[in-house]
Amino acid sequence: MELDPSKLEASERYRLLIGGIVPRPIAVVGSCDAQGANRNLAPFSFFNGLGSTPMSLLFCPANDDHGQEKDTLRNCKPRAEGGCGEFTVSVAAEPIIRQVVAAGADLPYGEDEFQRVGLNAAPSTRVSPPRVAESPLTFECVTRQVFRLNPGVAGGGNIVVGEVVWIHAADGVLDERGRINPAALAAVGRMGGLGYCRTTDRFELPWGLGAL
Ligand SMILES: Cc1cc2nc3c(=O)[nH]c(=O)nc-3n(C[C@H](O)[C@H](O)[C@H](O)COP(=O)(O)O)c2cc1C
Structure with a gap:
């Protein structure tokens, strides 16, 4: 079967993306407004590492059904953008x-998902937004750039690029050589x-041709 995305409904395009690009890691993003208030928590599976x-x-918070920025993007965009x-x-x-x-429930801006879903907000070390205390690993990030692919349009994608400025790893997550123990991390994919x-x-598998 051959498919032309321009002939598909947006919902069909979305289903092909989320069903075909699997499994996806899940970023649980903590954010707050420029005043340090209105804290927010939401999961994003269009998420990956970028460089070392x-x-x-x-991570990629798409525009909501009205073409507006989701609360997370509204909070974490650069200060120059509010x-x-x-x-x-x-x-x-x-x-x-x-x-x-x-925490992916669509709650009104300002309603605190940490509290609503029963996760504890631990203070961060280098940034204002809190982190999930119960998570085995957290990256604190400064927003470097936001790319907007289709501003104002429902389902338009946005890419938030963050520089990691601090890392929290729970006891037992890293071994003595600084490698992550996947069993201790127990990450879930979408x-x-x-x-x-x-x-x-x-x-x-061994590297390169050794994998054959
Ligand atoms: C596991 C999971 C992964 C999700 N991944 C994304 C994603 O990558 N991009 C996105 O825009 N929404 C994603 N969502 C939906 C958002 O979490 C949802 O729209 C949420 O209400 C956004 O919160 P906010 O408005 O507080 O930022 C995901 C939801 C779940 C449950």
Whole structure:
């Protein structure tokens, strides 16, 4: 079957993206407004690492159904654009996955998802927005840039690029050589629809042609 995205409904394009690009890591993004108030928590699975020098990552809060910025983008965009210019990314781990998914509920701006879903907001070290205390790993980030692909249009994508300025790892997550123990992290991935996956089924391969 061949598909031309320009002939599909937006909902069909969305379904192909979230069903075909799997599994996706889930960023649990903590943010607040420029005054340090109106704290917010939401999950984003259009998320990945970007580079190690400087240490950077990205996530993608699409425009909402009215073409408006989601609360997270409104909060974490650069100060010059009216945001606080900072955010935290906590890993969505298995013990907190229900609360993480619940934080994706569309609550009015200013309603605190930390409180609403029962996750504790721990103070961050280098940035104003809090982080998820229960998460095994959090990256504190300064917003470097926001790319807007289709401003004002529902479903238009935005890329938030953040530089990692501090890292919190719970005891047992890093080994003595600074490597992350995936069993201790217990990250959950997002599949299509309402699907999620665990990271318990792992295997190793040698680098390059040795993998054949
Ligand atoms: C597991 C999960 C992953 C999600 N990933 C994204 C995403 O990558 N981009 C996006 O715009 N919305 C995503 N959502 C939906 C947002 O979390 C939802 O729109 C939320 O209300 C946004 O919150 P905010 O308005 O407080 O920023 C996801 C929801 C869930 C449950």
